[in-house]
Amino acid sequence: GQQLNQSPQSMFIQEGEDVSMNCTSSSIFNTWLWYKQDPGEGPVLLIALYKAGELTSNGRLTAQFGITRKDSFLNISASIPSDVGIYFCAGLSGSARQLTFGSGTQLTVLP
């Protein structure tokens, strides 16, 4: 089946720093999504990308849909303590109706 390789697996950053994470795949995806999951909760959609090359922002978050349609990155600027959590990329391809998820990036923000 399709797989998404998400990196890094975990990150420890100082409050106020910027952070970047990315996902790559050997397959083409038509839609890329980025989710945040807090402990004991379900994933919450942060940003959705629908076109190759698209760059979309949501507050301090910026994500891009790679031009090859095989990768995407998420940037968080000026991190704050509430940014702590697990960030997942997810992709939707072709006629598939289900999302393929990356393995997640655990973000820890140090005061």
Add this chain to the structure above:
Amino acid sequence: NAGVMQNPRHLVRRRGQEARLRCSPVKGHSHVYWYRQLPEEGLKFMVYLQKENIIDESGMPKERFSAEFPKEGPSILRIQQVVRGDSAAYFCASSPTRDSGEAFFGQGTRLTVV
């Protein structure tokens, strides 16, 4: 303005018992997806249902697992004769269209098999 409601939030079952997980989608959403998440892993697709129909069950084990989304009432994920390996968080998502990119996730049911 209720979102996706899943219950119970936590479920403990002994090996061999049955587990029934419920999901009430967002009002007006007729598309439901079930995903399973093991600790420190991403979510893995199990099954996609529309009202009264299973559309894609390619991610669901063929034995012991079943899902339904009746005309009235919540979607049910049923696991018969549970084993320790079934312990996981099970998430339901609902969408107004068949585009799961618009789906909203519930808070999940954490199943522990002892």
